[in-house]
Structure formats: C-alpha cells, structure tokens
Amino acid sequence: MxxxxxxxxxxxxxxxxxxxxxxxxxxxxxxxxxxxxxxxxxxxxxxxxxxxxxxxxxxxxxxxxxxxxxxxxxxxxxxxxxxxxxxxxxxxxxxxxxxxxxxxxxxxxxxxxxxxxxxxxxxxxxxxxxxxxxxxxxxxxxxxxxxxxxxxxxxxxxxxxxxxxxxxxxxRPLYRDALKKFLLDRIDSLCEDCKRRYESNPLRALDCKSAGCQEATKGAPSMLDYxxxxxxxxxxxxxxxxxxxxxxxxxxxxxxxxxxxxxxxxxxxxxxxxxxxxxxxxxxxxxxxxxxxxxxxxxxxxxxxxxxxxxxxLAEKEFSRRPDLFIAAMGEDAHAEAFRLMSALQRGGAAVEIDYEGKSLKSQMRRADKFNSRFTLIIGGDELSRGTAPLKDMDGGTQSEVPLDAESIRAGMNGIYSVPSETIIIE
RNA sequence: GUGGAUAUGGUGAAGCGGUUAACACAAACGACUGUGACUCGUUCAUACGUGGGUUCGAUCCCCACUAUCCACCCCA
Known part of the structure; x- marks a missing residue:
C-alpha cells in the first residue's frame, strides 16, 4: 500500500x-x-x-x-x-x-x-x-x-x-446579564448545547441553528441597544x-x-x-x-x-496558462535547432514547448493543440537548408514564413499578439 | 468527539451471485501519404478500498476495519 x-x-x-x-x-x-x-x-x-x-x-x-x-x-x-x-x-x-x-x-x-x-x-x-x-x-x-x-x-x-x-x-457585561435574564424564562426550549453554554457563552444561543433556539431568542434584547x-x-x-x-x-x-x-x-x-x-x-x-x-x-x-x-x-471559473510557442521538429538536426531556438526564446521571456522524444509531426501538432499554444513553428530538413520555417497561428490557422532566429520568431509572433507571456487566462 | 452516506481504471460511471467487468471522456499510437481542432481505427482494470465469512461460485450477500464525503459541534 x-x-x-x-x-x-x-x-x-x-x-x-x-x-x-x-x-x-x-x-x-x-x-x-x-x-x-x-x-x-x-x-x-x-x-x-x-x-x-x-x-x-x-x-x-x-x-x-x-x-x-x-x-x-x-x-x-x-x-x-x-x-x-x-x-x-x-x-x-x-x-x-x-x-x-x-x-x-x-x-x-x-x-x-x-x-x-x-x-x-x-x-x-x-x-x-x-x-x-x-x-x-x-x-x-x-x-x-x-x-x-x-x-x-x-x-x-x-x-x-x-x-x-x-x-x-x-x-458587554450589562448586555450579557440582560440576555441571560431573558433566556432564563425560556431555558427549556433551548437545545442541549445552548443550555450547557448558558453560563459560559450565552450569546451563542443567538446564532444557534436549532429551531428551538431560533424561536426562543426571537424577541431577545440586542447588543446594539446596550x-x-x-x-x-x-x-x-x-x-x-x-x-x-x-x-x-x-x-x-x-x-x-x-x-x-x-x-x-x-x-x-x-x-x-x-x-x-x-x-x-x-x-x-x-x-x-x-x-x-x-x-x-x-x-x-x-x-x-x-x-x-x-x-x-470561484469553482466555475477555469484558470489555465498557455505557452506562446510550440516548436515541432522532424529529424535530429531539426530537433537540435528547435532546442536551440527554444532556449533562446525562453531566455527572452517567451513560454516555449517542444517535443523531446522524436514523435511524428502529427503527434507534435496534437500536443501543441493540447497545450493550447498560441503559435507553432514547424522545422524539418527543408527548413534547415532554407533558413526559414512556417510559423502557424493556432487560433486563426494562418501561417507565415519566418527566418530561424529568435528575434525574427518573436517579431512574427508579436505582429499578431501583443499579450505578454505567462498571463493567467480566466474564462 | 458524534451521526449519516459512499467506496469499481487517470476521470465519470454500468454491472447487483456464474459476463471477455459495459459505455463515455482522458491518454498513447496510427489512418486522412510534412500541420492540431472534425472523423475513423488500435491500445488502455488477472481487477471491483482492506481483511475475514456465507456459497459449488462473489464486484454483487454478511461482518469488521480503513478511507472519502456530508452534517453536528465549532469555525476561515
């Protein structure tokens, strides 16, 4: 166990x-x-x-x-x-x-x-x-x-x-005495707990939940009058x-x-x-x-x-965080580049995710979606040789081609979003 | 400390004496031949809180224990 x-x-x-x-x-x-x-x-x-x-x-x-x-x-x-x-x-x-x-x-x-x-x-x-x-x-x-x-x-x-x-x-002592005097006449209709508390804490009878006490204290004197x-x-x-x-x-x-x-x-x-x-x-x-x-x-x-x-x-409200960017990579070289870019972007204050296990592009896209990432950058062999990669806006579905450096990627994202990273979303 | 209710997988749960322990969600992988959400397929409880008992047989009946929840007391 x-x-x-x-x-x-x-x-x-x-x-x-x-x-x-x-x-x-x-x-x-x-x-x-x-x-x-x-x-x-x-x-x-x-x-x-x-x-x-x-x-x-x-x-x-x-x-x-x-x-x-x-x-x-x-x-x-x-x-x-x-x-x-x-x-x-x-x-x-x-x-x-x-x-x-x-x-x-x-x-x-x-x-x-x-x-x-x-x-x-x-x-x-x-x-x-x-x-x-x-x-x-x-x-x-x-x-x-x-x-x-x-x-x-x-x-x-x-x-x-x-x-x-x-x-x-x-x-307060004056009020306490007045209340005790009032309760004494109806002490039989108080609950057991309130009877027991009569000496130690008579005021408790006022907000006791039992029906008898509620009834018995109806016309009770109020502290405010004393x-x-x-x-x-x-x-x-x-x-x-x-x-x-x-x-x-x-x-x-x-x-x-x-x-x-x-x-x-x-x-x-x-x-x-x-x-x-x-x-x-x-x-x-x-x-x-x-x-x-x-x-x-x-x-x-x-x-x-x-x-x-x-x-x-606050139970009804949903609180969640979303990453700014997911970098999907295919192949070892692309994974290394994704890792390099992720590190640079994180140092710059962006929340970035990658896949660590060399999964399929499909799988990585699903993960980006599950994380509710704002953007996904897709890197494969072609992108490495070309030096640019598609940056996809996951909410709108649109894509743009950005150079593979942290500054350009950030610019690509900021062009559409101005929301600071690490915000807590309340839905 | 007292009372009541409930205990089945990651979650919500069906099953109520003999079943491969349903179904749904989540998750993983895959199909749609490098792009998520829709759709489809595959996988996912030798296990029904724990320990006893009854029975040919118990997730389903009985007892005990434990845990959780709710209420009392009191309090944020």
Whole structure:
C-alpha cells in the first residue's frame, strides 16, 4: 500500500493551483492599494500565545490545536490562526515605537484538528490583514471596504457583508446579564448545547441553528441597544463611513464571534453557496489584544479569509496558462535547432514547448493543440537548408514564413499578439 | 468527539451471485501519404478500498476495519 497524505491535509495540484495564485495575487494587489505590507510569520508559536489571545475556554484552544512538546521541552503549537502571531511580532519588534500604526497582511497555512468537511480542512489557508494603532471608526470602514473591494476584484458579488458590534468591556457585561435574564424564562426550549453554554457563552444561543433556539431568542434584547455611548457612537460612525465609501452591508444583530479578543465592530462575509460553511471571511476589532499579550494599550482591527472557501466560490471559473510557442521538429538536426531556438526564446521571456522524444509531426501538432499554444513553428530538413520555417497561428490557422532566429520568431509572433507571456487566462 | 452516506481504471460511471467487468471522456499510437481542432481505427482494470465469512461460485450477500464525503459541534 502506497503512503498516503494525512487526513485533512490536501495537495493543491496544477490546474487548481493557478486559481490560488490568482487569489493571492489579487489580494496582494488590492491590499497594497490600501497601504498594507506583507508580513511573514512562523507556523510554530509558543502554545501560551494562543491560550492568551484566542481564549482558554474557546473550542480552538480546548480541542483543536496541533500542540506538542519539542526537543527543548517547550510547549509549541502549529498556528490555528494568524492574528495572534502578527500581534506577537508587532510587540516583539516594538513596531509601535516607530509608528503605532501598522498595516499588515499575511497569507499561509493554519492548522486545526477538526473533522474535515466541505470548505473545512485540518490544514487550511488564510489570507488576513491587520491594522493597529487607529481607534477611529473610519478605519473600520476602510478595512471593510478593502475586503469588499477584494471580492469584487475577483468578480464575486455573492459573499455579502454583515456587521455587528460586540461592545466593549464596559457595556458587554450589562448586555450579557440582560440576555441571560431573558433566556432564563425560556431555558427549556433551548437545545442541549445552548443550555450547557448558558453560563459560559450565552450569546451563542443567538446564532444557534436549532429551531428551538431560533424561536426562543426571537424577541431577545440586542447588543446594539446596550452599547455604551462610545461604542454606540463608534458603530454609527462606522456605518456613516461605509456609506461614504459606497460599501454595501447589512446589520446582523445576532452575529457572534468565536474568539475572545473581539470588541466593538465585528463582521463576516457570508455566502449561501458553501453548505454549512457560510463565513468566507470574518474579523473584527480587538482593542484589548495587544495589551493582553504584553504590549502597550494599542487598538487593532483585522480579518482573515479562508482561501479554500474563496476558491470554492470561484469553482466555475477555469484558470489555465498557455505557452506562446510550440516548436515541432522532424529529424535530429531539426530537433537540435528547435532546442536551440527554444532556449533562446525562453531566455527572452517567451513560454516555449517542444517535443523531446522524436514523435511524428502529427503527434507534435496534437500536443501543441493540447497545450493550447498560441503559435507553432514547424522545422524539418527543408527548413534547415532554407533558413526559414512556417510559423502557424493556432487560433486563426494562418501561417507565415519566418527566418530561424529568435528575434525574427518573436517579431512574427508579436505582429499578431501583443499579450505578454505567462498571463493567467480566466474564462 | 458524534451521526449519516459512499467506496469499481487517470476521470465519470454500468454491472447487483456464474459476463471477455459495459459505455463515455482522458491518454498513447496510427489512418486522412510534412500541420492540431472534425472523423475513423488500435491500445488502455488477472481487477471491483482492506481483511475475514456465507456459497459449488462473489464486484454483487454478511461482518469488521480503513478511507472519502456530508452534517453536528465549532469555525476561515
């Protein structure tokens, strides 16, 4: 039995990987428009970092982390998310001393030990962004606008933006108490999970999928009605700036976040196309996180999106590359000439293919067609002695005679095509 | 961790107790006498997830295991 990969750890093969490259390139391009820089952070961190930031009692920390003890007896964990690491790096390198405002993005694998299903894997990939040092609501709107921009740039209008506010340490406890009081009267109609969570996380009942909980929480008080003056103003201002930016959104009063560090603005990009995994991207403000991991009291806001889920939304689109030229050769001398020309053209920036095994012209033409090559150059004994060869435009079917040197061939191709090589085609 | 479904070639799959394990796509080669896409021909699973069992006989029935998928929990 051949060795197989690990459950929930997937290979991304050619044919699929072009889509990933497209998503990543689009993220880089859009995020950099908004002044962000990439940061690369390690995959392994001290376990304590995630306990402190995400929260000891969350499911991620309680049962989903890939943690182990290394050879130096250190407790380490393969990162389950990116924000904690980015903020650790921010504090560790004292980036706040140079400028408290840091605008960062990252992309890479994350690890959570969960049962795999559609859009959820044990090694999955996130593209995330974080902005520190600005408490103003216009930054919230900016981040949301950038995220929306990104999806629009991919040609996706399906995931829609939902926002909510979770308040701050001064108003959330009041709301929590009010909600508990409300739920107490209907506790019998809640599902078992929500009963169990009644003390630890009563807010969860709000977005529970069970019919009983949906019904029981119908007239429940809303966090938005309990926001303190500052949080309420922050939320209103965020909405105002979203409108100024022309960014569409909906308020979802029942949206709850799973990580402990969120405050005030929280949001999700949701879709109905991915089964149970409705959140394609999610994030929020985390004004207490940097202090929590030992840094100064500096606010932050950010999000992460699941690349697998974005790729699933792009499932209909075909991504492929096509070579500029295929050189078909007959006979050993012609093959040598084809090889020489290929090398010269590749050095000049063209994507070129040849046949390596001396197959028939028919076979080589089929291969050129299979590769979807733009042009095919056909070289045989006659061409070698003549010094020119037919260059066929594979799309139009027309042929022209070009001298056998890299410059002339390039000129022959550029005469018809001006598209740069190595472009990714989206159909 | 829990529940359900499914496991036949590179892919999509038919077959449901005895068959040369269909068909299609992909792939390779060839024909149309140095030029692809159309057409045609040839080749392509001692093999039906793994291990047991029932049977004269099992891809088809039973059991176990494993894997995958989907859902729950939770989350990107």
């Amino acid at each position: 051949a060795i197989t990969g690990i459950k929930g750890f997937n290979d991304i093969l050619p044919g699929e990987v072009e889509k990933w490259q497209y998503i990543e390139a689009t993220a880089r391009r859009v995020f950099e428009l908004y002044g962000l820089s990439e940061i690369r952070i390690p995959i392994l961190e001290k376990t304590e970092l995630f306990c402190r930031s995400i929260g000891d009692a969350t499911d991620i920390v309680e049962k989903e982390m890939y943690s182990f003890v290394d050879k130096g007896e250190n407790k380490v964990t393969m990162r389950p998310e990116g924000t904690a690491s980015v903020m650790r790096a921010y504090v560790e390198h004292k980036m706040h001393a140079v400028d408290p405002v840091a605008r960062l993005y990252y992309m890479g694998p994350m690890f959570r030990y969960e049962r795999p299903q559609k859009g959820r894997y044990r090694q999955f990939h996130q593209i995330g962004a974080e902005i520190t040092g600005v408490a103003a609501p216009s930054v919230d709107a900016q981040v949301l606008t950038m995220l929306t921009h990104f999806f629009n740039e991919l040609g996706l209008t399906e995931p829609s933006l939902q926002i909510n506010s979770l308040g701050c340490p001064c108003c 926001l303190c003056g500052e949080c309420s103003a922050h939320f209103d201002q965020t909405r105002k700036y979203l409108e100024l930016a022309g960014t569409p959104y909906a308020i979802n009063k029942r949206m709850v976040r799973g990580l402990d560090y969120y405050t005030r603005t929280t949001f999700e990009m949701v879709t109905t196309l991915l089964g149970a995994q409705s959140a394609v991207a999610a994030g929020g403000r985390y004004d207490g996180l940097i202090a929590e991991i030992g840094g100064p009291q500096i606010p932050g806001i950010g999000f992460a999106m699941g690349v697998e889920r974005v790729a699933l939304l």
